[in-house]
Amino acid sequence: MVFWAPLFEEFLKTFAALFIKGSLLFSHLAFGIVECIFDFIRDGKRKMNVAAAFFAVFSHMSFGIIVYIIVKMGYSVFAGYFLSSLVHLLWNLFVYKMKI
Numbered sequence: 173m174v175f176w177a178p179l180f181e182e183f184l185k186t187f188a189a190l191f192i193k194g195s196l197l198f199s200h201l202a203f204g205i206v207e208c209i210f211d212f213i214r215d216g217k218r219k220m221n222v223a224a225a226f227f228a229v230f231s232h233m234s235f236g237i238i239v240y241i242i243v244k245m246g247y248s249v250f251a252g253y254f255l256s257s258l259v260h261l262l263w264n265l266f267v268y269k270m271k272i
Contacts, residue, residue, distance in 0.1 A: 178260035185232070186239055186253050196243070200236025204229035235260050 181203065189199035208228040235256040242252035 175261060178257045178264060182235060182239075182253055182257040182260055185236065186249065186256070190249060196240050197233070197236045200232050200239070201229070204232030207232065231260075231263055 185199045185203045186196060188194075189196045208225045211224065211228060238256040238259055239249065239252035242255055243249055
């Protein structure tokens with residue numbers, strides 16, 4: 173899950189935006205907000221703090237900025253997708269280690 177989720181999420185956010193000719197940045201921001209809301213709903217004990225909610229939105233927006241910058245530099249959207257997926261994977265590994 174830690175490995176495949178970033179690949180799937182980044183693919184969904186990036187290529188959905190391209191498919192509908194939408195904003196890469198907005199797509200990533202919206203996904204972060206949805207994940208934040210989902211985490212709140214799933215957190216039955218209401219122990220999730222504001223920092224965790226902030227990082228859900230901030231991290232996904234950061235992944236979108238990576239794709240955006242790579243594309244603006246003239247590289248393919250696939251390069252941006254793979255780089256953002258790698259950063260997302262590293263982020264997940266970091267967060268997973270913090271929870272242990």
